[in-house]
Amino acid sequence: MSVHTLRIDGRDLAVPEGTTLLQAAREAGIAIPTLCHLEGLSPVAACRLCLVEVEGAGKLLPACITPASEGMVVHTATPRLQDIRRTVVELLFTEGNHVCAICVANGHCELQDLAVSTGMDHSRLPYRFPDRHVDLSHPFFGLDHNRCVLCTRCVRVCDEVEGAHVWDVGWRGEHCRIIAGLEEPWGAVDACTDCGKCVEVCPTGALFHKGDTTAEKQGEPARLQALVHARRHQQWDP
Amino acid sequence: MSPPRRTITIDPVTRIEGHAKITIQLDDAGAVETARFHVTEYRGFEKFCEGRPFTEMAAITARICGICPVSHLLAAAKTGDKILAVTIPPTAEKLRRLMNLAQLTQSHALSFFHLSSPDFLLGWDSDPARRNVFGLIAANPDLARAGIRLRQFGQGVIEALGGRKIHAAWSVPGGVREPLSEETRLRIQAGLPEAFAITERALGLFKTLLDTQLGEELGIFGNFPSLFLGLVGPGALWEHHRGAEAGCGIRIVDSAGVVVADGLREDDYASFLAEAVEPWSYLKFPYVKALGPEAGSYRVGPLARLNLCERIGTEQADRELLELRQRGGRVVTASFLYHLARLIEILACLEQMQQLLDDPTITATHVRARAGVNAHEAVGVSEAPRGTLFHHYRVDENGLIEAVNLIIATGQNNGAMNRTVTQIARHYLSGERLTEGLLNRVEAGIRCFDPCLSCSTHAAGQMPLLVELVGADGQLRDVLRRD
Numbered sequence: 267m268s269v270h271t272l273r274i275d276g277r278d279l280a281v282p283e284g285t286t287l288l289q290a291a292r293e294a295g296i297a298i299p300t301l302c303h304l305e306g307l308s309p310v311a312a313c314r315l316c317l318v319e320v321e322g323a324g325k326l327l328p329a330c331i332t333p334a335s336e337g338m339v340v341h342t343a344t345p346r347l348q349d350i351r352r353t354v355v356e357l358l359f360t361e362g363n364h365v366c367a368i369c370v371a372n373g374h375c376e377l378q379d380l381a382v383s384t385g386m387d388h389s390r391l392p393y394r395f396p397d398r399h400v401d402l403s404h405p406f407f408g409l410d411h412n413r414c415v416l417c418t419r420c421v422r423v424c425d426e427v428e429g430a431h432v433w434d435v436g437w438r439g440e441h442c443r444i445i446a447g448l449e450e451p452w453g454a455v456d457a458c459t460d461c462g463k464c465v466e467v468c469p470t471g472a473l474f475h476k477g478d479t480t481a482e483k484q485g486e487p488a489r490l491q492a493l494v495h496a497r498r499h500q501q502w503d504p
Numbered sequence: 505m506s507p508p509r510r511t512i513t514i515d516p517v518t519r520i521e522g523h524a525k526i527t528i529q530l531d532d533a534g535a536v537e538t539a540r541f542h543v544t545e546y547r548g549f550e551k552f553c554e555g556r557p558f559t560e561m562a563a564i565t566a567r568i569c570g571i572c573p574v575s576h577l578l579a580a581a582k583t584g585d586k587i588l589a590v591t592i593p594p595t596a597e598k599l600r601r602l603m604n605l606a607q608l609t610q611s612h613a614l615s616f617f618h619l620s621s622p623d624f625l626l627g628w629d630s631d632p633a634r635r636n637v638f639g640l641i642a643a644n645p646d647l648a649r650a651g652i653r654l655r656q657f658g659q660g661v662i663e664a665l666g667g668r669k670i671h672a673a674w675s676v677p678g679g680v681r682e683p684l685s686e687e688t689r690l691r692i693q694a695g696l697p698e699a700f701a702i703t704e705r706a707l708g709l710f711k712t713l714l715d716t717q718l719g720e721e722l723g724i725f726g727n728f729p730s731l732f733l734g735l736v737g738p739g740a741l742w743e744h745h746r747g748a749e750a751g752c753g754i755r756i757v758d759s760a761g762v763v764v765a766d767g768l769r770e771d772d773y774a775s776f777l778a779e780a781v782e783p784w785s786y787l788k789f790p791y792v793k794a795l796g797p798e799a800g801s802y803r804v805g806p807l808a809r810l811n812l813c814e815r816i817g818t819e820q821a822d823r824e825l826l827e828l829r830q831r832g833g834r835v836v837t838a839s840f841l842y843h844l845a846r847l848i849e850i851l852a853c854l855e856q857m858q859q860l861l862d863d864p865t866i867t868a869t870h871v872r873a874r875a876g877v878n879a880h881e882a883v884g885v886s887e888a889p890r891g892t893l894f895h896h897y898r899v900d901e902n903g904l905i906e907a908v909n910l911i912i913a914t915g916q917n918n919g920a921m922n923r924t925v926t927q928i929a930r931h932y933l934s935g936e937r938l939t940e941g942l943l944n945r946v947e948a949g950i951r952c953f954d955p956c957l958s959c960s961t962h963a964a965g966q967m968p969l970l971v972e973l974v975g976a977d978g979q980l981r982d983v984l985r986r987d
Contacts, residue, residue, distance in 0.1 A: 367671070368563040402557060402902035405876075410557075453902075476903070477874060479681070480563040480673035 272338035279334075287329035287340055288316055298342050299351060299380055301358075302417035303330045304467055304487055306494035307426060310418055314354050315380065318342045326350070352384040360391045361440075363398065363412035364470070370483040371471030377415060378470075396440070403453030406476060407465055411443050414472040420444060420464035423490060432458045444472075466490060510534070512933075514943055515542075526946055528929045536933055539925040541918070541950060542785045550908045558587050558877075558903050559677055565895065565910070566671045571614065574607035574662060575888030575913075577675045579895040582747065583884030584677025587899060588875040595868040596679030597746075602860050603665050603675065604745050604886065605853040609699070610658025611889035612806070612846040615954040616706065617651020620843060623948045624713050629941045647709070650702040654850070657699045661857070664688045679872035686867055693861050696854060703850045707824065710844060714831070718840070722832075724931045725949045726839030726924030729759035731792060731802035732811045733916065734892050735885065736766075740814040742821075742852060744887040754885070754892070755812045756792060756802065761834045764792075770885035773894055773911065790916045801919035804891025805953065806845035811835045816848075818855035824848040839924055839952045846954070877903040888913045890954055914955040924949040 268283045274291050281290045286309070291298050301313040311328035318329045321339040329342070341347070358364075358377060366372050380386075398411040421433040421444065432455050436445035447455035465473045466486050474483045496502050515525030531537040553564055562580035566573035578600055585592055618637045626635045626643060634642070641648040659669045665684065666672025674681050714722070736755045737743035746752040748769035756764040768776055780789040780797045792800035802808075811834075816822050825848060832841050860866055877899060884895045891913030898907040928949045932942045 367567065368560055399555060400557060400904055402904055408557060476557075476876075477559055477677075479559050479676045482681075 270334050270336045270338075272334050272336070272340065274340040275342055281334050283333075285334045287318060287320075287327070287332045287334055287338075290334045291318075291329060291340075291342060296342055298329050299383060300330060301376060301380060301415065301469055302419065304419050304423075304490070306487075306491045307419060307422040307467070310422070313358075313415070313417060315351055317347060317350060319344055319347060348384070351380075352386050353390075355380050355384050355386045356389045356391050358415050359386070360389050360393045361396070362414065363395060368480055369413065369471040370474045370478045370480065371413075371485070372481040374481070374484045375471060376469035398443075401446070401452050402476060403451035404458070404460075404476070405453060406460055407452070407462065408474050408476050409444070409446075409452055410472050410474070412472075413470045414444055415470060416442055416444065417469055418444075419467040419469065420473060423463045423467045427490065427494060428459060428461050428463050430457045430459050430461075433464065463490060512929075514946060526925055526950070528925075528933065528946075536926065536930045539922065539929045539946070540784060541787075541921045541925050550910060553905050553908045556905050558584055558897055558899050558905055561895070561897065561905065561908075562675060562677075563671070563673050566673075568910075570670050572607060572611050572888050572890070573671050574603055574675075575886055575893050576895070577672070578604055578745065579884045579886040579888075579893045581675040581677055581680075581884070582886060583882045583895045583897050585679075585873075586749075586882035586884065587877060587879050587897065587903065588677050588873070589878035590678055590873040590875050592679040592873050593868075593870045595683065595865055596871040596873075598860055598863065598866055599665060599680050599684055599871065600675055601745050602684075602857060602866070603662055605857045605860075606658045606661035606665070608658075608744060608887075608889050609850050609853045609857075610655045610662070611954075612850050613651055613655040613658060615889070615951075616710075616843060616846050617648065617654070619954070620948070620951050621647070621651070623944070623951070624710070624718060624843075628944045628948070632940060632944070635944070647706075650705065654699055654702045654706075657695045660695065661692050664692055676872070678874055681872065683869045683871045684867050689861055689867055692857070696858055696861075699854050700851075703847060703854060704820075707844075707847045707851070710847060711827075714844070721840045722838045724928055725945075725952055726920060726927060727837055728920075728923055728927065729837055730920060730923075731759075731764060731795075731800065732757050732808035732835065733792075733802045733804050734808045734812050735887050736812050736814075737817075740812075742809060742813040742816040744809070744853075747885040757812055757835060759835050759837045770883045770894060773883060773885075773896070777911070779911070779915075785918075787918050788915055789918050790911060791919065797919075801923075802916065803839070803920045804913050804916045805842060806849045806889075807836055807839070807842045808891060809887060810845050810848060816852045818852055818859070821848055821852035821855055824851060839920065839949070842952045842954070877901065890914050891916055914953070917953045917955065921950055921953055921955065924952065 269280050270283060271278065271280045274294060275296055277294055279290055279294050288298055299315045301315050302310055303316065309330040311331045314328065316329040317326040319341040320327050366378055401409040418435060421435060424433050425431040432446050434445050435442055436449055437443060446452040465475060467490055468485055471483055510530040512528035513525055525542050526539060527542065528539045529537045549565065549568055553561065556564065561584065562577045565576040565580045568576055622635045622637060622640045626639055637648065662672060663669045666674035733754065733756045735743040735752055737746065737752045743752050753766065754768035754770065755766045758764055776793055777790050778793040780791060782789060789797060791797045792802060810825055810828060816825055828836060828844060828848060832838055881898045886893050893913055894911040896909040897905055900906055925946055928946050932945055
């Protein structure tokens with residue numbers, strides 16, 4: 267396997283071919299924020315939080331899907347990138363109805379953590395207050411579209427790991443939303459195995475266990491990673 | 505030509521929780537015709553809760569208020585219990601009661617020491633810039649500190665149980681989220697002796713003031729016959745939490761002590777209560793349906809609860825209750841004695857907290873029942889510091905809220921507050937001159953009821969004070985403002 271050498275934030279690194287910039291940075295202890303990305307699921311580069319500056323690239327590149335290449339010089343935390351990341355978080359907050367105080371994921375929410383880490387103490391953009399609904403038709407779980415950031419982790423985990431493919435993204439533009447089956451109530455979709463993986467990987471309070479109240483949801487993406495690792499390597503013992 | 509009719513407006517009313525103004529309408533002869541207490545904020549909780557899961561209602565409705573969020577937490581959780589159709593574990597019931605007792609204690613302490621005592625202790629005509637809790641600290645630092653300590657105790661119990669002082673998401677449909685640890689039980693117990701001592705001292709002080717300086721206020725600050733409504737427990741004991749499901753019920757008495765209705769179920773509230781709407785206030789006017797808006801006007805809150813019960817059931821509080829009845833009659837009609845009723849209730853709360861904490865089952869760990877949606881409509885009731893609180897939800901088959909109605913304690917005292925303002929204005933307004941003393945007394949009359957307008961209109965904020973004189977032709981003639 268060939269090795270590429272590159273420089274990230276002034277540090278010279280050597281990584282195997284095929285390594286993404288995100289993997290390279292994280293292995294070197296350089297933090298790049300992500301939201302849609304989750305180890306164990308295929309990357310989609312949807313959220314744009316991991317954008318980095320690559321010298322000579324001419325545009326910003328998402329670290330989660332950009333492979334490291336020989337001689338790359340990468341910057342992950344310039345003032346420009348920091349402003350862009352904060353703006354992305356502001357867009358996510360203003361585009362939905364995120365009310366942390368009453369949310370099941372309060373205190374355990376990746377969007378909330380991103381607001382803190384990007385310094386979003388208020389939004390510079392007006393809130394849109396879209397009219398969205400809550401689907402409680404499933405016997406065990408609920409989906410609150412108000413809190414969905416369209417990261418598609420649920421879509422991917424259901425398709426790639428559970429193999430049920432209950433979820434998709436329906437509609438276009440500002441009307442985009444996660445749909446179950448062919449836009450049916452979740453509880454009416456026979457394909458759902460009630461496994462709850464989508465709830466575990468959801469970064470916000472959009473997918474939750476029915477009956478959970480404020481701050482009671484604690485998603486466990488690490489369980490997904492353990493499962494994916496075990497399958498890949500056929501190592502089922504801890 | 506007769507002099508024009510005039511209206512005096514006090515806007516905003518201060519040292520209450522929420523936004524309000526008062527207008528005093530004068531007749532052609534310059535005498536007080538009517539006085540109105542206007543609540544000028546609108547919040548719309550009943551509307552924006554629609555479409556939310558009923559399990560969120562405790563957290564959402566607690567945000568109505570930062571003073572008495574516990575009342576909404578409990579009423580919402582109790583309504584949720586009925587939607588689940590479960591009987592919650594006995595320890596959960598006791599822990600909820602413990603939190604409500606702490607809530608009554610801290611809220612009554614706030615009302616008496618921080619908001620109202622500057623009036624009694626510094627005088628109606630004292631400088632308004634100093635007639636507040638800071639003036640009290642300067643004039644009587646020990647009492648001010650004691651009041652703050654007492655409120656701190658109540659808040660501390662709420663925090664110990666729920667994890668935070670305000671908006672603790674602890675009481676949920678089916679019970680409570682966390683049991684009480686032995687360590688916390690001991691910590692709360694350790695705070696009780698000081699809380700008892702402060703309350704006994706305040707009671708002694710206030711009774712002395714009533715005997716020496718505040719006699720006139722008893723007759724003028726909202727002293728009139730009316731109905732009283734609230735929960736009573738089995739054997740007509742004082743009750744603050746349990747509803748019809750626990751053998752308790754809503755009782756209505758008139759000022760002669762006649763029990764007009766008893767054992768009413770909160771689920772049936774719409775059959776015996778109705779709400780009138782006036783165009784000049786966002787605060788509705790509930791009344792006893794069978795008697796109509798005038799005769800059916802009633803009072804709720806500490807004084808009502810003490811008027812309704814046969815006894816409290818704890819030794820010290822019952823002794824004080826007896827003394828209250830000797831002072832004001834079996835059914836006390838003087839709204840000024842709401843202040844004394846608050847102090848007696850604090851004593852009752854502390855005694856009942858002591859009993860609950862001595863109960864060995866209070867630290868049991870089974871505190872939450874779980875179930876799905878088993879009922880589509882439910883009404884929960886609780887006695888908030890200011891009076892009886894109803895939450896009424898209708899949900900779809902999955903538990904999404906379709907309709908909400910909240911009947912708030914302060915709203916139920918609306919008619920009484922208007923009568924109180926009118927009575928005070930008639931007595932103290934002479935000629936056309938507006939005096940600080942008049943405004944202060946009118947405001948203090950409102951304060952007897954410790955209104956929480958944040959809750960009652962589901963509004964929050966702080967208030968300035970504006971008095972307007974409006975002629976019979978509707979033109980503004982004079983303004984007195986205090987910011």
